[in-house]
């Protein structure tokens with residue numbers, strides 16, 4: 001375990017952030033590295049509790065007390081091995097994970113959690129800095145060919161695992177660069193894109209083939225998938241939820257995912273031709289509708305553009321910073337969260353519903369009208385009621401819709417392959433075998449579970465890889481979380 005008395009001696013410390021006025025002047029990451037000794041002290045706070053609830057809090061089952069102890073005792077290379085044994089890409093989760101493990105940490109019963117996510121990021125960054133992370137091509141090839149469709153975190157995890165099992169893996173990606181939402185969605189100030197390139201280079205050295213501009217079902221005929229022994233669909237849940245109210249077609253009302261990828265492209269020095277409609281928040285009153293991660297990313301990006309004002313509307317009521325009574329430790333609580341973008345100068349409003357957008361004589365957005373609402377639980381759902389007399393008009397020249405995603409696209413590859421959908425409209429795949437309704441075709445990540453998290457996408461990619469390997473070879477040595485269950489031999 002860390003240090004027996006560490007949790008009593010040392011306070012929680014995470015990486016400091018650069019001041020707001022400085023960081024909003026650029027799109028780079030803005031945390032200050034911590035010293036090795038400081039990180040080792042943080043590792044010492046972990047008390048290796050008898051039942052480490054952080055394990056079950058982490059969807060990957062990361063071996064958290066083990067790597068905390070190894071960091072505390074200065075055995076960083078072993079800590080990296082322990083971390084990589086359950087997580088292909090700690091450099092993604094160490095920067096971007098909401099860290100459900102920390103909410104499940106036993107310390108949080110009466111103290112701040114162990115800094116699990118920050119330790120994770122620093123283990124892997126030390127691994128890269130020391131040259132410990134190298135290509136690990138398989139010793140032998142099986143001769144089996146596998147197509148992974150989509151290069152987000154689930155596709156990358158599935159590809160790396162299957163390649164390690166000796167299969168020949170081709171990743172087909174419709175975009176012009178690899179990474180899925182890590183590349184075109186998540187802003188550079190949360191994760192700079194060289195972090196993806198660094199990992200993809202290693203995966204190429206391991207023997208994985210990446211083909212960009214391959215839109216399966218459009219530019220890459222779905223029929224060609226017959227050339228592969230198995231297919232893993234990791235195409236994400238990309239259908240954006242609309243807000244079908246009056247004025248939604250005005251110029252100035254845009255989906256978050258029209259706005260965010262453009263900035264990632266500008267940062268990558270892409271020309272105007274790749275941007276589509278050139279959206280900017282500069283000098284505009286921006287209203288971001290939707291309070292999740294995507295909304296928060298729109299806020300940080302708008303502030304960096306130089307918006308005149310940025311407001312954020314959320315339909316649900318304002319949560320408290322404490323755990324709600326019905327969501328006790330170690331469960332993930334729906335509490336009020338303040339992201340780094342929220343710290344940068346947004347006004348947040350809760351219990352507010354947008355009624356209509358208002359345009360000028362040229363069809364351009366000039367405002368929007370809201371009412372206050374009450375939201376109460378009723379019959380397993382929510383009952384939303386307007387508060388009479390609370391209608392209000394807000395000046396707004398750019399409204400960004402960050403209302404989430406309804407599920408995967410189903411009109412091309414999914415329909416070509418005849419894949420069944422589940423009741424929520426996601427690609428139906430068995431909970432344990434990850435096989436879809438078509439034998440030999442598997443699904444993982446957001447395409448299967450709906451809009452979710454990077455840590456879940458990596459977990460699904462790894463689990464699906466185990467099942468694909470077993471399907472092809474009759475057995476698999478690839479790790480899996482629930483080792484007691486497996487597909488019958490084929």
Ligand SMILES: Cc1cc2nc3c(=O)[nH]c(=O)nc-3n(C[C@H](O)[C@H](O)[C@H](O)COP(=O)(O)OP(=O)(O)OC[C@H]3O[C@@H](n4cnc5c(N)ncnc54)[C@H](O)[C@@H]3O)c2cc1C
Pocket residue numbers: 096097098149150151152153154155172173174175179180181182185186190214215216217234235236237238260293294297412413444445446447451452453454455457
């Ligand atoms: C703006 C934003 C911010 C987010 N921030 C966070 C965060 O901070 N932390 C967190 O944990 N999660 C975050 N998420 C959620 C997270 O990004 C996703 O859950 C995760 O990326 C899902 O991974 P995936 O591999 O399943 O799919 P995706 O990352 O969506 O990747 C799917 C890939 O498939 C490709 N594709 C689709 N159809 C085809 C086809 N027919 N042919 C070829 N390629 C195809 C797509 O181009 C895409 O590259 C965020 C999401 C958004 C939108």
Ligand code: SF4
Pocket residue numbers: 057058059060061062064087093094097098099100101102116117120455
């Ligand atoms: S991947 Fe996320 S949940 Fe798992 S240990 Fe890392 S920060 Fe925690």
